Each structure stands twice: as structure tokens, then as C-alpha cells.
Amino acid sequence: MKKAIPNLFFLFLTAPILSPFVGGVTIYLSSVIILFDIPFILWAVNKFDKNKIIIVVGMSVLMALACFNVALFLKIQMLLLSVTYMFYCYEAGFFYLYQWCFINVLIALLQFTLIFIDPTxxxxxxxxxxxSVLLGKFAGPTFTNFYAISLLPRVSGLSREGGFFASLLGTTFFVLINDPKIKSGKKKFYITFLIIGIIISLSKTTLILLIVPFILLFRRYLNMLQEYGVAIVYTIILIIFFNHLLLTSDFFTDVANNSMVHRFSGYALTPYASLIDFVRGISIYDLMERSRKGMEAMTLEFRDSGIKEFCGLPALYLGYGVQVFALFLIFTRYLNLKGIGIALIIILTTNVSPLTCDGFVVISWFFAFYISNNINKSANSTSLLPNVNIQ
Known part of the structure; x- marks a missing residue:
């Protein structure tokens, strides 16, 4: 029975389509199932200092109050709970992430094979x-986009769509290659299947994962910049680059690029936001509408699709307001994420907001905590549990 809840946690973590969508909100079962794990609760009670927990909860409340959004508080708590549970599972020997990703890849391979044999x-x-079959009217938004962006069609496994599946496998890949507990033979086995899965789910936006090795290479300099410096410098560079792209090309006005536009338009449109927008927050299509001529078709496309939230850091400073962004940076500083940690979170959660509970986001935070706090430890260390500042 001790293994049942950890297995269910990693099942729901790697298969978000199994989580119900109620009232426009996804109820992530991976976060809910944790509350039934009594050994974990006892472990957490003994592991963490109660005063530090109160501070973490208090800072989460401040972030929610800063944008008058109760849901944000719940997102932060569920995210931190899920990340903490991953460390508990690792320490207790219940870390089944690789096994469930392997099962996901097998399903993806079946989907991929059937595309050529029987597409229906x-x-x-x-x-x-x-x-739809499992959850009926409570099924969440998904996109079975079995189309090719290169020579091969891409599949989704048990993720919402191909891009999210590739992100899940990519983040798991980086955790795996840095995991000292997995023996060489088994590690090569899982790496092989993860790479196969990434190839058959390849997304244009997930190509950004190729930046991660360079981030790890320059971790010393990123840590010198610290969390604030990394986030601010990254944001300024991307604002300049994508705003230049907006002004000098038709990239952001071509509806065929809607996926990439969704991911990066926040940076391109930042100069068009008013002071009120930076405080109160604004939706992506409202900012598009007031930005410049030529974006009417893209604005309509986003409105019709119900896409209103920015991705990446703009989801914080444009979606919720700069006050939430500032509190977020203070929060990550308190959690001892360091420059390398925030850099990894920024890159690995490019497709979404960094404060969601989707599987690959949880894994990204887990990996960021590990790298931030264990990067100088021996490769033979048997514990990934970081010395975070809430202990």
C-alpha cells in the first residue's frame, strides 16, 4: 500500500488528461492524491520548520492578494506540495517518474505506429x-494534433498535446541524467526511450530545451547574477528581440505561427502595455488589440480559441501585475533557488506560466531545486533532497 499513492501520483503527474476540468479549472489529481498519503504527511511534519512554512504560506497569500486572485494562492500551494512530494518519494525509494514516462512513451509509440496503419x-x-471516454463532460482541453512539423508526425502520449508531451519528456531527461541513484544500464534504457519519445513528439517551442545544457555550463555566472538579475536580464533581452521581430517582420501577424506567438507575444507586446496594465494585469488578446495594426486576425484567433493568458514571465508581470512578479522573485530568493534555478524554471516552463501544476512544470521546479542546492555535491551522493530554506 505504501507504493500505491506514489504510483498514482506519478501516473497523474505524467498523464494530465486524466485530471478533470471543472468550472474552467483543471483539478490536478496528482496534487490531490498527496493529501491521502499519511506517511508523507508525518514525514513533512517532522521535516519542515513550522515558522518557515507559515512564511511560505504568507508570501503565497501576499502574491494572491496583490492581484486579487485566490486561485493563484491555491496554484502555488499545490505546486510546492507536489515538488515536496517528489523529494519525499525520492528519499523514500518511491520515485516512479521514469517508469511512468516509459509507459507514456510506449503509448505514444502505439499512436505513432497506428497513424501509418489506421489513422482513425x-x-x-x-x-x-x-x-472524453474516461471523464465525459469533465474532460479537459486537449489537442490530438497528429501532424508533422518535420519529416515525422508528432504524437501526444497521455499529455494534452505534443508540445506538452515533449516538455514532459525533456524535463524528465535532464532529471534522469543528473540522477546518481540510477545504474548505468537502466539509465541508458530510459534515456533511449525518452529520446525516442521526444523525437516523435517534437515541437517548435520545445526546441528551447536545447538551451538547458548551456545554462548548466554557465551556472557559476548565473548564480553570480542571482534570481533577480537572471529574470530581469532575460526579460529585457527577450523584449528587445521579439519587439524588433514584431516591428520588422510578419511573424506575429501570421496566424500559422499562433503557437509560437502565444509563447512569445508577451515579450513583444510589453512596450504597448500601460501603467494600469502593469498593475492590474491584462489578457493577451486585449493587449494585442491595442498594440498595433496588423494583429487583428491573430487577436480574433486567440479570442475564438479562448487563449487569454500569457506564457513564461509575461504571465506574471503582464497577466497578474508587476507587483506579483516582484513578490515571485522575492519568493524564489527565500526558497534558495539561486540564479541557475530561476534560469531553468524560465526555460523549462516557456510553454506555460511558471506557476501552474502541470506535470512538466512540477518536474521543472524539482530539477531547479536540485541543481540549485546539490550542484557541488558528489556524483555518488544518494540524496537529491535540497537544503531549501523552508527546513
Missing amino acids: LAYQIGPTNIA
Whole structure:
């Protein structure tokens, strides 16, 4: 029974389509199932200092109050709870992330094979149909996009869509290659399947994962910049680059690029936001509408699709307001994430807001905590548990 809840946690973490969508909000079962694990609760009670927990909760409350958004408080708590549970599972020997990702890749390989044999059957075992059959009207938004962006069609496994699946496997890949507990033979086995899974789910936006090795290479300099410096410098560079792209090309006005535009338009449109927008927050299509001529078609596309939230750091300073962004940086500083940690979170959560509970986001935070706090430890160390500032 001790292994049941950890297995369910990693199942729901790697298969977000199994989580219900109620009232426009995804109820992540990976976060809910943790509350039934009594050994974990006892472990956490003894592990963490109660005063530090109160401070963490208090800072989360401040972030929610700063934008009058109760849901943000719940997101932060569920995110931190899930990350903490991952460390507990690792320490207790219940770390089943690789096994469930392997199962996901097997399902993705079946989808990929059936695309060439029987496309109709491939769609039947795609995320949209699986979610609809299991959850009915409570099925969350999915996108069975079995189309090719290169020579091969891409599949989604048990993720919402191909890009999220590739992000899940990519973040797991970086955790795996830095995991000293896994023996060489087993590590090579899992790495092989993760790479296969990434290839058959390749997304344009997940190509940004190629930056991660360079981030790790320059971790010393990133730590010198610290959390504030890394986040601010990164934001300024991307604002300049993507705003220049907006002004000199049709990249942000071509509806065919809507996926990439969703990910990076926050940076491109930042100069068009008013002071009120920076304080109160604004939706992506409202800012598009007031920005400049030529974006009417893209604005309509986003409105029709119900896409209103920015991705990446703009989700914080434009979506919630700069006051939330400032509190977020203070929060990460208190959690001892360091410059390398915040850099990893920024890159690995490019597709979404860094404060969501989607599986690959939770894994990204887990990896960021590990790298921030264990980077100088021996490769033979048997514990990934970081010396975070809430102990």
C-alpha cells in the first residue's frame, strides 16, 4: 500500500488528461492524491520548520492578494506540495517518474505506429478521445494534433498535446541524467526511450530545451547574477528581440505561427502595455488589440480559441501585475533557488506560466531545486533532497 499513492501520483503527474476540468479549472489529481498519503504527511511534519512554512504560506497569500486572485494562492500551494512530494518519494525509494514516462512513451509509440496503419484508430487512443471516454463532460482541453512539423508526425502520449508531451519528456531527461541513484544500464534504457519519445513528439517551442545544457555550463555566472538579475536580464533581452521581430517582420501577424506567438507575444507586446496594465494585469488578446495594426486576425484567433493568458514571465508581470512578479522573485530568493534555478524554471516552463501544476512544470521546479542546492555535491551522493530554506 505504501507504493500505491506514489504510483498514482506519478501516473497523474505524467498523464494530465486524466485530471478533470471543472468550472474552467483543471483539478490536478496528482496534487490531490498527496493529501491521502499519511506517511508523507508525518514525514513533512517532522521535516519542515513550522515558522518557515507559515512564511511560505504568507508570501503565497501576499502574491494572491496583490492581484486579487485566490486561485493563484491555491496554484502555488499545490505546486510546492507536489515538488515536496517528489523529494519525499525520492528519499523514500518511491520515485516512479521514469517508469511512468516509459509507459507514456510506449503509448505514444502505439499512436505513432497506428497513424501509418489506421489513422482513425490512432485518434481513438489519442488524448482527446481518452479524456472524453474516461471523464465525459469533465474532460479537459486537449489537442490530438497528429501532424508533422518535420519529416515525422508528432504524437501526444497521455499529455494534452505534443508540445506538452515533449516538455514532459525533456524535463524528465535532464532529471534522469543528473540522477546518481540510477545504474548505468537502466539509465541508458530510459534515456533511449525518452529520446525516442521526444523525437516523435517534437515541437517548435520545445526546441528551447536545447538551451538547458548551456545554462548548466554557465551556472557559476548565473548564480553570480542571482534570481533577480537572471529574470530581469532575460526579460529585457527577450523584449528587445521579439519587439524588433514584431516591428520588422510578419511573424506575429501570421496566424500559422499562433503557437509560437502565444509563447512569445508577451515579450513583444510589453512596450504597448500601460501603467494600469502593469498593475492590474491584462489578457493577451486585449493587449494585442491595442498594440498595433496588423494583429487583428491573430487577436480574433486567440479570442475564438479562448487563449487569454500569457506564457513564461509575461504571465506574471503582464497577466497578474508587476507587483506579483516582484513578490515571485522575492519568493524564489527565500526558497534558495539561486540564479541557475530561476534560469531553468524560465526555460523549462516557456510553454506555460511558471506557476501552474502541470506535470512538466512540477518536474521543472524539482530539477531547479536540485541543481540549485546539490550542484557541488558528489556524483555518488544518494540524496537529491535540497537544503531549501523552508527546513
